[in-house]
Amino acid sequence: MHGPTLAAGPETALVGVWARRPDAARALAADLGTTAAGSYDELLDRCEAVAFAVPPDVQVELAVRAARAGKAVLLEKPVAVTVAGAERVADAVGEAGVVSQIVLTKRYHPATRAFLATAAEFAATGARARYLHGGFLTGPFANGWRLAYGALLDLGPHLLDLVTAALGPVDEIASHGDPTGWLELTCVHRGGAVSQLSLSGAVGLPRSRAGVELYGPAGVVEIDFAEVDHAACWPVVRAEFARAVRTGVPHELDARHGLALQRLLDRAAAQRPSNPASRLIAPATMATPNT
Numbered sequence: 001m002h003g004p005t006l007a008a009g010p011e012t013a014l015v016g017v018w019a020r021r022p023d024a025a026r027a028l029a030a031d032l033g034t035t036a037a038g039s040y041d042e043l044l045d046r047c048e049a050v051a052f053a054v055p056p057d058v059q060v061e062l063a064v065r066a067a068r069a070g071k072a073v074l075l076e077k078p079v080a081v082t083v084a085g086a087e088r089v090a091d092a093v094g095e096a097g098v099v100s101q102i103v104l105t106k107r108y109h110p111a112t113r114a115f116l117a118t119a120a121e122f123a124a125t126g127a128r129a130r131y132l133h134g135g136f137l138t139g140p141f142a143n144g145w146r147l148a149y150g151a152l153l154d155l156g157p158h159l160l161d162l163v164t165a166a167l168g169p170v171d172e173i174a175s176h177g178d179p180t181g182w183l184e185l186t187c188v189h190r191g192g193a194v195s196q197l198s199l200s201g202a203v204g205l206p207r208s209r210a211g212v213e214l215y216g217p218a219g220v221v222e223i224d225f226a227e228v229d230h231a232a233c234w235p236v237v238r239a240e241f242a243r244a245v246r247t248g249v250p251h252e253l254d255a256r257h258g259l260a261l262q263r264l265l266d267r268a269a270a271q272r273p274s275n276p277a278s279r280l281i282a283p284a285t286m287a288t289p290n291t
Contacts, residue, residue: 002053002074002103005234007032011242018043044069049099049245052076055145056153060085067092072099072245074237077157078265079258081149086262090255099244100255101237104161106210106225107253108236112162115212115223119166122221124214127195129163131155133208136180136201150179151199152269157261161253162212163187163195164264175268185268 007014018037019025025036037043040062044050049072052059060080063073073093079102080086093100106112135141136150146154152175164170172188185197210225244251 001234002051003028003032005238006051007034008235008238011239012049015046016043040065044071048072049074049241057081057085057145060089063089064092067096067098067100070096070098072241073101073255074241075100075102075255075258077102077104077258077261078153079255079262081145081153083259083262083266086255086259090259093255099241099248099250100258101241101244101251102253102255102258103237104158104253105230105233105237106158106228107161107165108233108240109228109230110232111223111228115221116165118221119214122214122216123218124167124193124216124221126193126216127163127167127212127214128198129159129195129212130198131159131208131210132198132200132203132205133210134202134204135208137204141201146201147180150181151183151201152179152265154201155199156183156185156197156265156268157258158210159197159199159212160185160187160261160264161257163189163197164261166212166214167191167193167195170264173264173267175271179269 003014003017006012014032014034016034016037017025017029017032018040019028022036022038029036037046044066050062050066051074052063053076054062056076056078057080059076063075066073067089075089078086079089089100131151136146160170167189169190170187171190174186175183176186177183179199181200181202183199185199187195187197189195207226211223213220213222240251243249
């Protein structure tokens with residue numbers, strides 16, 4: 001998704017691709033009408049900003065180097081595997097004074113923004129959220145870090161971001177179940193509302209089921225992402241990232257926001273009897289937009 005979006009413009013021009021596997025970089029570059037960089041340093045020399053489509057532990061090392069080289073960074077979620085990794089990225093971005101932005105895709109859709117605007121005026125006492133699919137069973141996402149860490153790191157950032165935006169900061173979080181099977185998170189928000197989040201990437205569904213429902217004395221406010229065209233999110237990601245880079249004005253969904261989400265993920269993971277081994281196998285590919 002990243003490469004075609006950034007290559008399409010008009011706010012960005014794709015000036016290069018780099019991957020740990022040169023053949024993959026050349027193939028992607030040919031598809032996107034650009035050229036493959038021979039090294040990561042060469043990639044950094046070509047551009048103003050770097051977009052990452054890599055496993056989270058790989059993203060940490062490369063994003064820190066990009067920020068220190070003065071490049072804006074478009075980051076995937078989660079920012080890292082650990083809080084320490086997310087802190088490294090956020091600190092490098094802050095020290096370099098560069099723009100950062102996270103691809104929490106659903107937050108860029110007009111329907112989500114309308115939902116959150118309504119939520120701001122809605123007195124919610126509780127919420128239910130779900131993100132369920134079978135992507136970890138078969139297909140392109142059934143490998144590498146997603147299988148090792150499961151739904152908490154992959155799907156958790158989306159739902160925690162949404163319920164936090166709708167209900168306010170999380171003061172308490174409890175975790176039950178298995179992130180590689182079915183995981184339930186219970187959050188107590190600062191205003192007193194309680195949210196229940198259901199996460200799984202290992203259920204046999206023909207299509208994903210995802211959404212958020214807020215309940216209160218006035219009724220319910222909800223968004224069902226099965227009815228949202230996710231293709232509409234990507235042009236907004238591109239346009240807002242380009243604008244942030246040009247103006248130097250930080251985006252709301254920046255590396256510090258990613259760090260806050262990582263801390264919630266860590267608190268939830270700490271309640272598990274054991275954590276998955278840090279076995280990250282997925283290939284790395286990066287595309288660079290030139291704003």
